[in-house]
Amino acid sequence: MLGCVLLLMRHQDLLHVEPHAAGEQQRDQQSETGEPGQFGASTAPPHVTTYPGLSRLKARIATSALIGTATATFCTFLLQHFHQGAADFTWTLRLSEHLLRRENPYLTPLEQYPLFAGFVGLPFLALSPEWAAGAFYGLSAGVLAFGLSRESWHRLLVLLAYPFWAGILAAQWAPILTAAAFFPLLLPVTLMKPQVGLPIAVTHFTRRGMLVCAIVIAASLAIMPRWPWWWLHQLGNYQHFIPMWVWPGPLLGLALIRYRQREAWLLLTAALMPQRWFFDAFTLWLIPKSRREIILTCALSWGAGIWRWYYAPHNFTEVGRVAVIFLYLPMLVVVLWPSKLDPSEA
Numbered sequence: 001m002l003g004c005v006l007l008l009m010r011h012q013d014l015l016h017v018e019p020h021a022a023g024e025q026q027r028d029q030q031s032e033t034g035e036p037g038q039f040g041a042s043t044a045p046p047h048v049t050t051y052p053g054l055s056r057l058k059a060r061i062a063t064s065a066l067i068g069t070a071t072a073t074f075c076t077f078l079l080q081h082f083h084q085g086a087a088d089f090t091w092t093l094r095l096s097e098h099l100l101r102r103e104n105p106y107l108t109p110l111e112q113y114p115l116f117a118g119f120v121g122l123p124f125l126a127l128s129p130e131w132a133a134g135a136f137y138g139l140s141a142g143v144l145a146f147g148l149s150r151e152s153w154h155r156l157l158v159l160l161a162y163p164f165w166a167g168i169l170a171a172q173w174a175p176i177l178t179a180a181a182f183f184p185l186l187l188p189v190t191l192m193k194p195q196v197g198l199p200i201a202v203t204h205f206t207r208r209g210m211l212v213c214a215i216v217i218a219a220s221l222a223i224m225p226r227w228p229w230w231w232l233h234q235l236g237n238y239q240h241f242i243p244m245w246v247w248p249g250p251l252l253g254l255a256l257i258r259y260r261q262r263e264a265w266l267l268l269t270a271a272l273m274p275q276r277w278f279f280d281a282f283t284l285w286l287i288p289k290s291r292r293e294i295i296l297t298c299a300l301s302w303g304a305g306i307w308r309w310y311y312a313p314h315n316f317t318e319v320g321r322v323a324v325i326f327l328y329l330p331m332l333v334v335v336l337w338p339s340k341l342d343p344s345e346a
Contacts, residue, residue, distance in 0.1 A: 060149045067159070068142020075168045076134030082169075086129035089121070089136055089171040092192075093129065096121035102223060106230040109237040115227040116220040117192040133171035140176035147182025154291040162301040163282035163327065173197075174282035181286050184209040188216040195240075196280050199269035203262050240274035241320030249324045255335050263287040264335050271328060277319065278304050281327040288334050297330045 079087055086093055091111055095118030098105035105111050105118070124132035141159070148155040158164070167174050173193045180186040181200050187209030190197025201213075220227065243249045252271045258264040263286070270284060288294045303326040313319050 060146055063149060063156075064142045064146040067145040067156075068138045070138075071141040071168070072134045072138020074134075075137045075171060076130050078169055079130040079133055079171065084130075084169075086133040087169070087171040089124075089133035090129065092117050092121040092136075093125060093132060096125055099223060104224075104227075104230060106227070106234055109234060112231075112234050112238055114191060114194065114220075114231055115224060116188070116216050119216065119219075120189070120192060137168060137171045137175065140173075140179065143183070143186070144175045144179040147179050150182065151289075154294065155289070157291065157294045157298060158285040158288075160298045161282060161285050162298075162305040163279045163285075166277065166305065167279035167282060170277075170279060172279045174279050178283045178286060180204065180209075185212055188213045191216065195273045195275065196270075196283060198273060199266050200283055200286070202269060203266045238274065238276075239316055240276050241316040241323075242272065242274055243320055243324050243328050244271040246317055246320035246324055248329070249320070252324070252328055252332055255332055258335050261335065267328070267331050267335055275320070275323070276316065278308070278323055278327065281323055284327060284331045287331050293334050297334065300326055300330045302326075 079085065091113055094111065095105050095113055095115060099115070099118040099122070105115070120136075121132075124136055127135060141164075145156055145159070148158065163174060166172075173189070174196060176186070176189050177193060177197045177200055180189050180197070181204045184206040185208065187201060187205065190201040191213060244252055249271060252267065255264040255267045266286060267284065270281070275281070285294070285297070288297050304322050307322050307326075313322075
Protein backbone atom coordinates (compact mmCIF):
# COMPACT_ATOMS: atom_id res chain seq x y z
CA MET A 1 0.00 0.00 0.00
CA LEU A 2 2.69 2.50 1.02
CA GLY A 3 4.84 1.55 -1.97
CA CYS A 4 2.03 2.34 -4.40
CA VAL A 5 1.43 5.72 -2.79
CA LEU A 6 5.15 6.51 -2.93
CA LEU A 7 5.17 5.67 -6.65
CA LEU A 8 2.34 8.10 -7.29
CA MET A 9 4.20 10.76 -5.30
CA ARG A 10 6.81 10.97 -8.01
CA HIS A 11 4.27 12.55 -10.35
CA GLN A 12 3.36 15.42 -8.06
CA ASP A 13 5.06 18.57 -6.88
CA LEU A 14 6.57 17.25 -3.68
CA LEU A 15 7.62 20.58 -2.22
CA HIS A 16 5.93 23.91 -2.50
CA VAL A 17 6.19 27.13 -0.58
CA GLU A 18 3.05 28.25 1.21
CA PRO A 19 2.21 31.98 1.23
CA HIS A 20 3.35 32.51 4.81
CA ALA A 21 6.61 30.69 4.06
CA ALA A 22 7.18 32.93 1.06
CA GLY A 23 6.72 35.95 3.30
CA GLU A 24 9.37 34.69 5.69
CA GLN A 25 11.80 34.16 2.83
CA GLN A 26 11.18 37.75 1.67
CA ARG A 27 11.97 39.10 5.12
CA ASP A 28 15.22 37.11 5.09
CA GLN A 29 16.19 38.66 1.77
CA GLN A 30 15.44 42.14 3.12
CA SER A 31 17.69 41.48 6.09
CA GLU A 32 20.57 40.36 3.85
CA THR A 33 20.33 43.42 1.59
CA GLY A 34 20.02 45.85 4.46
CA GLU A 35 16.55 47.00 3.45
CA PRO A 36 14.15 47.43 6.35
CA GLY A 37 11.59 44.70 6.73
CA GLN A 38 8.80 44.04 9.16
CA PHE A 39 11.27 43.61 12.04
CA GLY A 40 13.98 45.88 10.67
CA ALA A 41 17.30 44.87 9.14
CA SER A 42 19.17 44.56 12.40
CA THR A 43 16.44 43.01 14.56
CA ALA A 44 15.16 40.26 12.27
CA PRO A 45 14.69 37.07 14.30
CA PRO A 46 16.52 33.90 13.29
CA HIS A 47 14.62 31.93 10.64
CA VAL A 48 14.28 28.16 10.45
CA THR A 49 13.30 26.86 7.01
CA THR A 50 10.22 24.64 7.05
CA TYR A 51 8.39 22.77 4.30
CA PRO A 52 4.64 22.81 4.91
CA GLY A 53 4.05 20.94 1.66
CA LEU A 54 6.26 18.08 2.80
CA SER A 55 4.47 17.84 6.14
CA ARG A 56 1.12 17.68 4.38
CA LEU A 57 2.44 15.06 2.00
CA LYS A 58 3.53 12.85 4.88
CA ALA A 59 0.10 13.23 6.47
CA ARG A 60 -1.56 12.25 3.20
CA ILE A 61 0.62 9.17 2.86
CA ALA A 62 -0.09 8.06 6.42
CA THR A 63 -3.82 8.67 6.09
CA SER A 64 -4.04 6.89 2.75
CA ALA A 65 -2.08 3.89 4.06
CA LEU A 66 -4.35 3.70 7.10
CA ILE A 67 -7.52 3.87 4.99
CA GLY A 68 -6.20 1.29 2.55
CA THR A 69 -5.10 -1.14 5.27
CA ALA A 70 -8.38 -0.84 7.17
CA THR A 71 -10.41 -1.29 3.98
CA ALA A 72 -8.40 -4.34 2.90
CA THR A 73 -8.79 -5.95 6.30
CA PHE A 74 -12.53 -5.31 6.48
CA CYS A 75 -13.12 -6.47 2.91
CA THR A 76 -11.21 -9.69 3.54
CA PHE A 77 -13.15 -10.28 6.76
CA LEU A 78 -16.49 -9.89 4.98
CA LEU A 79 -15.51 -12.19 2.12
CA GLN A 80 -14.37 -14.86 4.55
CA HIS A 81 -17.38 -14.44 6.83
CA PHE A 82 -19.89 -14.79 3.99
CA HIS A 83 -17.83 -17.43 2.12
CA GLN A 84 -17.64 -15.33 -1.03
CA GLY A 85 -14.13 -16.29 -2.12
CA ALA A 86 -12.77 -13.40 -4.21
CA ALA A 87 -16.33 -12.30 -5.13
CA ASP A 88 -16.33 -10.34 -8.40
CA PHE A 89 -12.52 -10.21 -8.38
CA THR A 90 -12.64 -13.95 -9.08
CA TRP A 91 -13.11 -13.19 -12.77
CA THR A 92 -10.07 -10.93 -12.83
CA LEU A 93 -7.93 -13.64 -11.24
CA ARG A 94 -9.29 -16.13 -13.74
CA LEU A 95 -8.27 -13.84 -16.60
CA SER A 96 -4.78 -13.60 -15.12
CA GLU A 97 -4.42 -17.37 -15.04
CA HIS A 98 -5.55 -17.67 -18.65
CA LEU A 99 -3.15 -14.89 -19.65
CA LEU A 100 -0.23 -16.85 -18.23
CA ARG A 101 -1.32 -19.96 -20.11
CA ARG A 102 -2.34 -17.98 -23.22
CA GLU A 103 -5.69 -19.76 -23.29
CA ASN A 104 -9.07 -18.39 -24.38
CA PRO A 105 -10.79 -17.19 -21.17
CA TYR A 106 -14.15 -16.58 -22.86
CA LEU A 107 -15.36 -20.15 -23.13
CA THR A 108 -17.81 -19.38 -20.33
CA PRO A 109 -20.49 -16.67 -20.74
CA LEU A 110 -19.78 -15.48 -17.18
CA GLU A 111 -16.36 -14.03 -18.09
CA GLN A 112 -17.21 -10.50 -19.21
CA TYR A 113 -14.10 -8.45 -18.43
CA PRO A 114 -11.77 -7.41 -21.28
CA LEU A 115 -8.51 -9.34 -21.39
CA PHE A 116 -6.26 -6.56 -20.11
CA ALA A 117 -8.09 -6.65 -16.77
CA GLY A 118 -6.04 -9.79 -16.22
CA PHE A 119 -2.89 -7.64 -16.01
CA VAL A 120 -4.21 -6.17 -12.76
CA GLY A 121 -4.80 -9.58 -11.23
CA LEU A 122 -1.29 -10.92 -11.84
CA PRO A 123 0.30 -9.54 -8.61
CA PHE A 124 -2.49 -11.07 -6.52
CA LEU A 125 -2.35 -14.66 -7.80
CA ALA A 126 -0.04 -15.76 -4.99
CA LEU A 127 -2.64 -14.84 -2.34
CA SER A 128 -5.73 -16.74 -1.25
CA PRO A 129 -8.88 -15.57 -3.06
CA GLU A 130 -10.22 -13.60 -0.07
CA TRP A 131 -6.93 -11.86 0.64
CA ALA A 132 -6.36 -11.17 -3.06
CA ALA A 133 -9.73 -9.44 -3.38
CA GLY A 134 -9.30 -7.61 -0.06
CA ALA A 135 -5.82 -6.40 -1.00
CA PHE A 136 -7.09 -5.18 -4.36
CA TYR A 137 -9.99 -3.23 -2.85
CA GLY A 138 -7.82 -1.86 -0.03
CA LEU A 139 -5.12 -0.75 -2.45
CA SER A 140 -7.78 0.92 -4.58
CA ALA A 141 -9.18 2.77 -1.56
CA GLY A 142 -5.72 3.89 -0.43
CA VAL A 143 -4.76 5.28 -3.84
CA LEU A 144 -8.12 7.02 -4.11
CA ALA A 145 -7.69 8.57 -0.65
CA PHE A 146 -4.26 9.88 -1.68
CA GLY A 147 -5.78 11.53 -4.74
CA LEU A 148 -8.78 12.97 -2.91
CA SER A 149 -6.64 14.51 -0.16
CA ARG A 150 -4.53 16.40 -2.69
CA GLU A 151 -7.14 19.18 -2.87
CA SER A 152 -8.69 19.06 0.60
CA TRP A 153 -9.16 16.67 3.49
CA HIS A 154 -12.94 16.90 3.49
CA ARG A 155 -13.12 15.17 0.11
CA LEU A 156 -12.29 11.93 1.93
CA LEU A 157 -15.91 12.03 3.10
CA VAL A 158 -16.90 10.51 -0.26
CA LEU A 159 -15.81 7.18 1.25
CA LEU A 160 -19.01 7.34 3.33
CA ALA A 161 -21.17 6.95 0.22
CA TYR A 162 -23.23 3.76 0.07
CA PRO A 163 -21.80 2.62 -3.32
CA PHE A 164 -18.32 2.43 -1.76
CA TRP A 165 -19.56 0.09 0.96
CA ALA A 166 -21.65 -1.92 -1.49
CA GLY A 167 -18.45 -2.42 -3.47
CA ILE A 168 -16.65 -3.88 -0.46
CA LEU A 169 -18.99 -6.87 -0.43
CA ALA A 170 -18.11 -7.64 -4.05
CA ALA A 171 -14.48 -6.39 -4.25
CA GLN A 172 -15.44 -4.08 -7.10
CA TRP A 173 -13.44 -1.79 -9.41
CA ALA A 174 -15.18 1.53 -8.72
CA PRO A 175 -12.60 2.98 -6.24
CA ILE A 176 -9.58 2.44 -8.50
CA LEU A 177 -11.55 3.72 -11.50
CA THR A 178 -12.37 6.87 -9.53
CA ALA A 179 -8.70 7.24 -8.55
CA ALA A 180 -7.78 7.35 -12.25
CA ALA A 181 -9.27 10.85 -12.36
CA PHE A 182 -6.38 12.07 -10.18
CA PHE A 183 -3.42 10.19 -11.68
CA PRO A 184 -2.89 10.13 -15.47
CA LEU A 185 -0.81 6.94 -15.30
CA LEU A 186 -3.84 5.13 -13.88
CA LEU A 187 -6.03 5.97 -16.89
CA PRO A 188 -5.62 2.43 -18.35
CA VAL A 189 -7.66 0.98 -15.46
CA THR A 190 -10.69 2.68 -17.01
CA LEU A 191 -10.36 0.08 -19.78
CA MET A 192 -10.73 -2.79 -17.32
CA LYS A 193 -14.42 -2.09 -16.73
CA PRO A 194 -15.24 0.18 -19.67
CA GLN A 195 -18.94 0.67 -18.94
CA VAL A 196 -17.94 2.38 -15.67
CA GLY A 197 -14.53 3.72 -16.63
CA LEU A 198 -15.40 5.38 -19.96
CA PRO A 199 -17.02 8.48 -18.37
CA ILE A 200 -13.81 9.07 -16.41
CA ALA A 201 -11.62 8.45 -19.44
CA VAL A 202 -13.46 10.98 -21.64
CA THR A 203 -13.60 13.68 -18.95
CA HIS A 204 -10.07 13.28 -17.50
CA PHE A 205 -7.95 12.09 -20.42
CA THR A 206 -4.37 13.30 -20.89
CA ARG A 207 -1.79 12.57 -23.55
CA ARG A 208 0.31 10.61 -21.10
CA GLY A 209 -2.68 8.59 -19.97
CA MET A 210 -3.76 7.83 -23.52
CA LEU A 211 -0.25 6.70 -24.39
CA VAL A 212 -0.24 4.22 -21.50
CA CYS A 213 -3.69 3.00 -22.59
CA ALA A 214 -2.34 2.34 -26.09
CA ILE A 215 0.58 0.37 -24.64
CA VAL A 216 -1.76 -1.79 -22.52
CA ILE A 217 -4.03 -2.53 -25.49
CA ALA A 218 -1.06 -3.37 -27.70
CA ALA A 219 0.35 -5.73 -25.07
CA SER A 220 -2.95 -7.59 -24.77
CA LEU A 221 -3.21 -7.99 -28.55
CA ALA A 222 0.36 -9.26 -28.72
CA ILE A 223 -0.47 -11.97 -26.18
CA MET A 224 -3.85 -12.97 -27.61
CA PRO A 225 -4.68 -11.25 -30.94
CA ARG A 226 -8.25 -12.59 -31.23
CA TRP A 227 -9.48 -11.77 -27.75
CA PRO A 228 -11.53 -8.66 -28.75
CA TRP A 229 -13.77 -10.80 -30.99
CA TRP A 230 -14.24 -13.42 -28.29
CA TRP A 231 -15.03 -10.72 -25.72
CA LEU A 232 -17.54 -8.91 -27.93
CA HIS A 233 -19.59 -12.10 -28.18
CA GLN A 234 -19.90 -12.03 -24.37
CA LEU A 235 -21.59 -8.63 -24.20
CA GLY A 236 -25.01 -10.06 -24.91
CA ASN A 237 -24.82 -11.95 -21.61
CA TYR A 238 -24.41 -8.78 -19.54
CA GLN A 239 -27.59 -8.07 -17.58
CA HIS A 240 -27.90 -4.37 -16.91
CA PHE A 241 -29.89 -1.17 -16.77
CA ILE A 242 -29.13 2.21 -18.34
CA PRO A 243 -29.91 5.05 -15.91
CA MET A 244 -30.97 7.49 -18.62
CA TRP A 245 -33.68 5.11 -19.90
CA VAL A 246 -35.16 4.21 -16.50
CA TRP A 247 -37.75 6.70 -15.28
CA PRO A 248 -37.06 9.33 -13.92
CA GLY A 249 -33.70 8.95 -15.68
CA PRO A 250 -34.56 11.21 -18.66
CA LEU A 251 -34.43 14.16 -16.25
CA LEU A 252 -30.67 13.69 -16.17
CA GLY A 253 -30.59 15.28 -19.61
CA LEU A 254 -31.02 18.61 -17.82
CA ALA A 255 -27.31 18.41 -17.03
CA LEU A 256 -26.77 19.78 -20.56
CA ILE A 257 -27.70 23.18 -19.13
CA ARG A 258 -24.19 23.12 -17.62
CA TYR A 259 -22.57 21.72 -20.76
CA ARG A 260 -19.41 23.75 -20.16
CA GLN A 261 -18.68 21.88 -16.93
CA ARG A 262 -16.72 18.65 -16.79
CA GLU A 263 -18.98 17.38 -14.00
CA ALA A 264 -22.05 17.67 -16.25
CA TRP A 265 -20.46 15.47 -18.91
CA LEU A 266 -19.32 12.96 -16.32
CA LEU A 267 -22.92 12.66 -15.10
CA LEU A 268 -24.35 12.42 -18.62
CA THR A 269 -21.91 9.81 -19.90
CA ALA A 270 -22.32 7.71 -16.76
CA ALA A 271 -26.10 7.86 -17.17
CA LEU A 272 -25.78 6.46 -20.71
CA MET A 273 -23.60 3.51 -19.70
CA PRO A 274 -25.00 0.02 -18.95
CA GLN A 275 -24.68 -0.75 -15.24
CA ARG A 276 -25.61 -3.61 -12.97
CA TRP A 277 -25.58 -2.50 -9.33
CA PHE A 278 -25.23 0.48 -7.02
CA PHE A 279 -21.45 0.22 -6.67
CA ASP A 280 -21.03 1.24 -10.33
CA ALA A 281 -22.27 4.75 -9.44
CA PHE A 282 -19.45 5.46 -6.98
CA THR A 283 -17.53 7.32 -9.68
CA LEU A 284 -20.21 10.04 -9.50
CA TRP A 285 -18.64 11.26 -6.27
CA LEU A 286 -16.07 13.06 -8.38
CA ILE A 287 -18.84 15.62 -8.92
CA PRO A 288 -19.46 17.11 -5.44
CA LYS A 289 -16.59 19.25 -4.18
CA SER A 290 -17.77 21.13 -1.08
CA ARG A 291 -18.23 19.50 2.30
CA ARG A 292 -21.96 20.21 2.22
CA GLU A 293 -22.41 18.65 -1.22
CA ILE A 294 -20.50 15.53 -0.27
CA ILE A 295 -22.32 14.99 3.03
CA LEU A 296 -25.77 15.49 1.48
CA THR A 297 -25.15 13.20 -1.49
CA CYS A 298 -23.59 10.52 0.74
CA ALA A 299 -26.54 10.66 3.15
CA LEU A 300 -29.07 10.37 0.32
CA SER A 301 -27.16 7.47 -1.23
CA TRP A 302 -27.97 5.32 1.79
CA GLY A 303 -31.60 5.40 0.68
CA ALA A 304 -30.56 2.80 -1.89
CA GLY A 305 -28.93 0.71 0.82
CA ILE A 306 -32.00 0.85 3.04
CA TRP A 307 -34.23 -0.09 0.11
CA ARG A 308 -32.02 -3.10 -0.68
CA TRP A 309 -31.99 -4.18 2.97
CA TYR A 310 -35.77 -4.49 3.09
CA TYR A 311 -36.53 -5.39 -0.51
CA ALA A 312 -35.17 -7.96 -2.98
CA PRO A 313 -35.43 -6.54 -6.52
CA HIS A 314 -37.08 -8.69 -9.17
CA ASN A 315 -35.27 -7.15 -12.15
CA PHE A 316 -32.59 -4.65 -13.03
CA THR A 317 -35.13 -2.00 -13.96
CA GLU A 318 -36.09 -1.76 -10.29
CA VAL A 319 -32.42 -1.45 -9.35
CA GLY A 320 -31.93 1.25 -11.97
CA ARG A 321 -34.90 3.29 -10.75
CA VAL A 322 -33.60 3.29 -7.17
CA ALA A 323 -30.11 4.18 -8.40
CA VAL A 324 -31.48 7.12 -10.38
CA ILE A 325 -33.52 8.44 -7.43
CA PHE A 326 -30.91 8.13 -4.69
CA LEU A 327 -27.62 8.38 -6.59
CA TYR A 328 -28.06 10.19 -9.90
CA LEU A 329 -30.69 12.85 -9.22
CA PRO A 330 -28.81 14.26 -6.20
CA MET A 331 -25.78 14.64 -8.46
CA LEU A 332 -27.94 16.44 -11.02
CA VAL A 333 -28.88 18.94 -8.31
CA VAL A 334 -25.20 19.47 -7.51
CA VAL A 335 -24.42 20.08 -11.19
CA LEU A 336 -27.31 22.50 -11.77
CA TRP A 337 -26.85 24.47 -8.56
CA PRO A 338 -23.14 24.40 -7.86
CA SER A 339 -22.13 25.99 -4.58
CA LYS A 340 -18.98 27.99 -4.11
CA LEU A 341 -16.42 26.41 -1.84
CA ASP A 342 -16.21 27.88 1.61
CA PRO A 343 -12.65 29.13 2.31
CA SER A 344 -12.49 26.81 5.30
CA GLU A 345 -13.15 23.82 3.04
CA ALA A 346 -10.41 24.54 0.53
